[in-house]
Amino acid sequence: MDALVRNAWLVPFLPLLGGLIAAVGGKWFKQQSHLPVVLGIGLAFCVSLVLVASVGQTKVAPVPIEWLTISGLVVPIQFQADGLTTMMLAMVTFVATLVAIYASGYMAGDPGYPRFFAVVGLFVFSMTGLVLSANYLLTYLFWEGVGVCSYLLVGFWHSKPEAAAAAKKAFLVNRVGDVGFAIAIFWMWVTSPTHDLSYASFLGEGNLEHLKVAAPAALIGIPLLLFWAATAKSAQVPLYVWLPDAMEGPTPVSALIHAATMVTAGVYLVARSTPLMVMAPGVQLTVSAIGCITALLAASIALTQTDLKRVMAYSTVSQLGYMFMALGAGVKGVTEFAVIAGMFHLFTHAFFKALLFLSSGSVMHAMGGVIDMREFSGLRHRLPVTHWTFATGALALCGVPIFAGFWSKDEVLSSLMLAGKTANASEGSGWGWAYYLIYGVAILTAFMTAFYTGRAYFMTFWGPERLPDPTSAATHHGSTEPEAVHHSGGDAHGHSADHGHGHDSHFGHESPPSMTIPLRILAVCALLVGLIFGPSHLFEHHLKQTAQLEPTATEHAIEHSPDYVTMVGGTLAALLGIGLSYSLYFRPSPVPGRLAGQFRPLYLGSLHKFYVDEFYTWLLVRPTQVLGLTANFLDKYLVDGLVQGISWIPRLVGRHLLGPIQNGLIQYYAAVTALSVGALLLALFLLV
Amino acid sequence: MPNDFSFEMLTNYLLVGATLMALGMLGFLSRRNLIVMFLSAEMMLQGVALTLVGFGRYHGNWTGQVFTIVILTVAACEASIALALILILFNRRSSLDVSLWQEIREPGQPAIVEPESQAEPELAVAGPESYPHLLTAGIEPPHPTGAWSNRRD
């Protein structure tokens, strides 16, 4: 209904209002600043539920506000409420509400409390605006918005140099991707005959056919550039380096931004541009391949990390790789199945990854700011709620049947298999073997995922009960490890975040209800969401009500039977991984150490994140610093010198040339006057 | 007739007046004695007065003379105050030299001290040794033998 869609603007606006109230009224609200924001996001969730229910009636509703009107470029503020959008909206607002409630407990006592919630409100506004936009330029606007909010939130404790550096890194790496997005938009505008950048227009059949004829290069370039932007935002190779560092921010931020919402923006963009992607199978294969490489790389790094949050961060990167693998498998014939599989994984991942991050935060909260897994163990009795919620999330992540992750991961893998089959079929591109390879690597990655997740779980909650020393917790620097030399924020210090506010009262105890209730809710979701929406095809039907994901006439939807092979294979990989981690980490043993010693080069490589950060520093950061130094030198000595030289002229003329005329002798003054009068007189008489 | 005052005559007067003015200015600019400087200024006023009187005579009205009277008055006032000031300045530094008063120069400029080598060598003034030596009264002094123009060497 038009009326409802016209009220879709409420969804971004309500959190923004909450954020503004928290920002402006922070001085008076102080520690109650979470109220307007939680309320705003909660109401936005209600509205988005309504939108979900009413999807299908209308797809696009332009809000009659013109944003840009330059000659030839008209960008109205358009919102749409189709299947994809409403699914994302509901998911984002739901997780955001829970995270905001959690944060009200986690951040209690922090002096920047109002600022935190103000930026959270702003972030939810940007994210919901991003998914609601109906044209590329508006999406780009909100894309930047989430980038800024990510910077503000990751660098929330800005006085901590690592946090500030991490925030800067996140923003700058995102900028690198945004350049791609911008160039893609320019290209789009140049090549489209109507200069209309809305999804409906640009991704419509007619436009794409026109592009195939008029600008075939654009058909490869634009999707590639869009994927480049998604690489930055969704932390794929080569632009994933910011996400592990972003763990310097508070844990609710990690849960919200780096698990459920912001990093999914890239996936959303690629999914939205599906019709465009379909026209370029090579690009799709690239997407899949990059997703695969990323998943493998991140999983192998996560194997050896000792910081619980870093493990979760690399896990996120890895799972995002899964999503891209699925999206890239959307070759002609399998398109909407694969894309919907990817989006389903995004959906379930949001829940269980947010859950995992929030429980890690709960652990950190109880351990007085210490998150190094070597410092504590056996917490299952002290933190019961955290324990079973973490377990739920871990099982979901591993892909154990019934839990949410199982269904979505299974669909991702099946789509890869199908893509391989389709590609090897008569009209395929012949790259089927690549998809099979990716499939195999995905199974391997599933095994690794289960292993490191189990490792994290067992190291934290099982074994003898050990707590870190509370007095030294605040100044803990357990850094005899080699990773201490990494200064770019990627170090696994035992103390990954400042919790300067008094935790002695909470030390070793379970978190307050404001933190445990969201955990419980998310645990229930992680258990049930896949079951409810997956096999019943509810999700699929909902998402099919998107213009870009409708099956086209030329496609023949492949009727696929449930892929039991993949199901069994995935489950086996998960169980193997969990079993291996159980055997190694259930009780403290020297076996992991011996294994690490035997595979020392691999171990060190994994521990040091394969030296990617160092490579980037050498390749990009150092030249930029040299450039900066040169510019500084030129500015200080050339430009400033020139300016000072110019300022030196009046001083010269005044003090050294004309100054001596004022020598204090009155007769001299009179003589000069007389001379001038005489000269003037003569000039008047002789020349005039 | 003494009443003839042609334009040429006026020009003559003006010439003299201009000359006096210029010479007065020269004296003001070049001498270092405060008194002589002031005298030169007065001389400039004389030149001006002469010009005024000439014009007044030429046009046949009293205005020239009236204004010269005013100049006279002003000169008198100026003289009194200037001399009072000169006295005070002399009291400060015990010298009538105008070079001593240079403080209004630009800060940072050095004081201008002219070297003494620029001064004219002093002509020897005959001292007491050249005075005629008088004998005690009542005795006839010796009569000079040489010409009277040779008395003072």
Add this chain to the structure above:
Amino acid sequence: MDTLSRFDLINLVFTIVTGCCGVYLLLPHSHGRAKPILAHRIGYVFSSLSLISLFLFCRTTNVEFVTKAFFYIFAVASVACAILTITSRDPIHSALWFAAVVLATSGLFLLSGAQFLAAGTVIVYAGAIIVTFLFVIMLAQKEGRAIYDRMARAPFLATLASFLLLFGLLLALLGMRGQPVMGSGESKNITYPHRVVSAAERLRTRNQLSSKQILVLTRSLPASSELPESRLQNPDAAPLASGNHVASLGWTLYTEHLVTIELAGALLFAALIGALAIATPRAPVRPTMGIVVNAQPAEAKVS
């Protein structure tokens, strides 16, 4: 300047150049190793040459011989004494030469019919001002010739400046020669307007009336604007009987230039007070416990 003939120009340049050199040599400063006496003599020579050529510019046609002679005497005397004033080494000599200048100038005043002014100048200038000067010199002069009397400041620059100015002035004056200011002929028969000898005047001289009564009577006299101001404006008026020069001057002063007179008087008064205030050194009396501290008059604060 088209009206300047070539002779005039050469003469002018000659005058200025010789005058410049002469005065420069005469000014007191060191001439290097040359003897000062020699420099002075050459300076005198040059100055005289310059004087002579300057007075070659004076044209005195249609003038009586006596007038001409006296004019030249007074004019030459004034300029020559002026040169001597500014180049004397002794300030007392300067003052005396200046007195001579004043006398010569008064002579020139006399020649142009300003008798009162001539007398007034002599009395006030030569009599009062120069005497005051001499007193101050007496009070302030050090023993012997001071160094600053023998050293002129920047003689070349000063001479150049002054003679440049003189050059300009002479150029201007000589260039105007062909064009009289008020073009009504060369020779003018003008008299100063004398006050009409009226009945009231005769009354006073005969009957010794008080000035107040004169005032009442003279109110009935015609207004000064009705008096024949000058034959220039009223060439048909008959030349008046020779009246009292001083009286006429006084009449004009107090009727037309009353404000000027009053202002001059006020100025004199102010100068008087100013001079008194400046010149008397006062020792500051500090009322501290009855002890009076006398500062030196020389260091007394200028009030």
